[in-house]
Amino acid sequence: MPDNVITVENLNKSFGSVQAVEKLSFTVRGETCFGFLGPNGAGKTTVMKLLYGKCLRDKNDGTVVDVLGYDPAQNELAIKSLSGVVQQEDNLDDELNVIQNLWIYAGFYGLEKNTAKKQIEYLLEFLELSAKAKSRIKELSGGMKRRLVIARALMNNPKLLILDEPTTGLDPQVRHLIWDKLHQLKKRGTTILLTTHYMEEAFQICDEVLIMHRGRNIMCDSPKNLLKQHVERFVLEVTGSDSMSVLDSTELSQQVRIERSEEMTRLYSNDTEKLRALANKLEGAQYYLRQANLEDVFLRATGRGLDDKQ
Amino acid sequence: MTNNDTPRIPPLWRRLYSVWFRHVRVYTRNMFSNALPPFLEPLLFLVGIGLGLSRYVTQTMEGLSYIEFLGTGLLMTSAMFTSSFECTFGTFIRLEFEKVYDGMLAAPITVNNLIIGEILWAGSKGLFFSFAVLCILTVFGIISLPYSLIVPLIGFITAVMFSTLALLITSFVKTINHFNFYFTGLLSPMFFFSGVVFPVADLPGKIRPFAELLPLTHSVRLARAICTNRYSASLAGDFLYIIIFIFVVGFFAVRRLRRRLVN
Numbered sequence: 153m154p155d156n157v158i159t160v161e162n163l164n165k166s167f168g169s170v171q172a173v174e175k176l177s178f179t180v181r182g183e184t185c186f187g188f189l190g191p192n193g194a195g196k197t198t199v200m201k202l203l204y205g206k207c208l209r210d211k212n213d214g215t216v217v218d219v220l221g222y223d224p225a226q227n228e229l230a231i232k233s234l235s236g237v238v239q240q241e242d243n244l245d246d247e248l249n250v251i252q253n254l255w256i257y258a259g260f261y262g263l264e265k266n267t268a269k270k271q272i273e274y275l276l277e278f279l280e281l282s283a284k285a286k287s288r289i290k291e292l293s294g295g296m297k298r299r300l301v302i303a304r305a306l307m308n309n310p311k312l313l314i315l316d317e318p319t320t321g322l323d324p325q326v327r328h329l330i331w332d333k334l335h336q337l338k339k340r341g342t343t344i345l346l347t348t349h350y351m352e353e354a355f356q357i358c359d360e361v362l363i364m365h366r367g368r369n370i371m372c373d374s375p376k377n378l379l380k381q382h383v384e385r386f387v388l389e390v391t392g393s394d395s396m397s398v399l400d401s402t403e404l405s406q407q408v409r410i411e412r413s414e415e416m417t418r419l420y421s422n423d424t425e426k427l428r429a430l431a432n433k434l435e436g437a438q439y440y441l442r443q444a445n446l447e448d449v450f451l452r453a454t455g456r457g458l459d460d461k462q
Numbered sequence: 463m464t465n466n467d468t469p470r471i472p473p474l475w476r477r478l479y480s481v482w483f484r485h486v487r488v489y490t491r492n493m494f495s496n497a498l499p500p501f502l503e504p505l506l507f508l509v510g511i512g513l514g515l516s517r518y519v520t521q522t523m524e525g526l527s528y529i530e531f532l533g534t535g536l537l538m539t540s541a542m543f544t545s546s547f548e549c550t551f552g553t554f555i556r557l558e559f560e561k562v563y564d565g566m567l568a569a570p571i572t573v574n575n576l577i578i579g580e581i582l583w584a585g586s587k588g589l590f591f592s593f594a595v596l597c598i599l600t601v602f603g604i605i606s607l608p609y610s611l612i613v614p615l616i617g618f619i620t621a622v623m624f625s626t627l628a629l630l631i632t633s634f635v636k637t638i639n640h641f642n643f644y645f646t647g648l649l650s651p652m653f654f655f656s657g658v659v660f661p662v663a664d665l666p667g668k669i670r671p672f673a674e675l676l677p678l679t680h681s682v683r684l685a686r687a688i689c690t691n692r693y694s695a696s697l698a699g700d701f702l703y704i705i706i707f708i709f710v711v712g713f714f715a716v717r718r719l720r721r722r723l724v725n
Contacts, residue, residue, distance in 0.1 A: 206567055206724060229570045230469035237568035243561040247491045259480035260569035262472025
């Protein structure tokens with residue numbers, strides 16, 4: 153099994169009085185995909201920035217940050233030369249076309265002209281952008297821009313790829329294409345670290361998921377184990393608060409776990425028959441019986457209400 | 463494709479060069495709209511002055527005709543303004559709106575590399591802009607070659623000096639409109655009171671020391687000395703002022719901007 157690529161112990165970061173990251177510890181094994189899940193403002197982006205030296209961590213005793221064998225506080229250049237970063241914004245140079253954008257970054261990574269030329273051709277092909285090589289950035293769709301930013305981050309064949317919400321706001325086709333590419337990169341030995349809001353994304357591509365809330369590590373495991381250990385297997389979702397009145401609530405709470413929000417009641421149980429029997433009693437009400445998913449784990453872990461950072 | 467295993471960090475000169483090159487590449491994309499104005503502006507100025515004002519200004523200034531006096535000053539103001547625009551509005555837009563720097567800082571470039579690359583780019587722009595003025599002045603026979611050919615180098619260090627000041631201002635600015643204060647409050651007065659349009663010696667005695675504090679005063683003196691090939695020992699003081707200014711203001715600009723980029 154490959155060694156750990158990232159080791160973080162007791163990482164803290166505060167902005168003034170706001171504690172963005174608190175006592176965070178995790179390890180990322182080589183050649184795996186590690187996902188950060190968390191509500192907006194949970195501190196996911198800050199963690200990414202702390203890893204490549206865009207943010208400076210708080211000075212605490214006993215803090216360890218090791219990325220590819222280097223500490224970002226001391227050796228940010230070594231880390232940056234071995235990794236690629238895809239930030240949330242598509243920060244491309246609008247004045248330049250697609251291929252010129254890549255040439256600028258080939259310069260940043262210090263690639264020789266011939267190497268750069270080959271690498272750029274390969275990356276355009278890999279991310280299916282060859283036909284757009286001469287296009288201006290303004291002519292690109294959101295999905296193309298995102299792919300170009302990913303291509304740019306792969307310029308130096310990184311050992312570690314950091315992606316901050318790589319598929320937010322993209323259509324399903326592009327999202328699946330990006331997942332495919334990330335799978336291929338992983339197979340080739342690239343370690344991937346990503347943040348996402350999409351539970352499905354985390355489930356599809358992550359080997360391990362860390363759920364973060366208010367700067368803390370709430371739980372961390374493989375998506376399958378998270379499902380198995382933190383939520384019942386099935387959910388009955390009942391729409392409308394009146395519909396539930398036909399069920400005896402004291403009896404009900406002994407049989408299943410109940411989560412209520414304003415217009416929706418969710419009944420959780422490992423026994424699908426039990427839920428089906430309950431559903432049959434709900435005459436005419438709208439209901440939906442489904443398998444529990446990572447979103448249920450996530451909402452259970454981080455709560456359904458919004459806090460002031462969201 | 464195999465993954466990178468050992469870090470290959472580009473050497474310092476390469477990192478600075480790649481930042482500088484990024485700016486050159488973006489600037490030269492619109493050659494027509496970017497390269498024409500630096501020639502056009504001094505042309506308009508000289509035609510306007512030559513056709514109108516100079517007839518009334520018959521006195522010589524520091525031994526030069528008015529058009530010579532003003533022309534040699536414009537060599538420096540063009541460098542001052544281009545570098546100031548680049549490192550206020552330009553830098554701010556890259557920093558806050560386009561997030562260009564965030565992307566660059568994910569590549570093997572440090573914040574210091576980034577800012578110094580930026581300063582060198584502003585200097586290069588100053589070199590080009592004062593070269594453009596030099597071309598116009600030469601075509602009109604206002605100054606003569608060959609000794610004035612080195613004056614764009616003074617344009618370079620002048621632009622570097624003003625870029626450090628502009629970056630320091632930028633490090634404080636929260637909204638882009640605040641730059642208006644800098645341009646109206648500091649650069650416009652400098653244009654009038656640094657010996658560009660009339661000699662500093664003609665200022666009232668109490669105000670003169672303040673003119674000596676203004677950075678542009680020293681650049682203009684150097685440029686004029688080179689164009690007229692008349693040197694004096696006091697020019698060493700002007701040169702020293704500029705160098706010290708660059709290092710002192712540059713130090714604080716880098717320090718403050720670094721905090722804004724890496725927090």
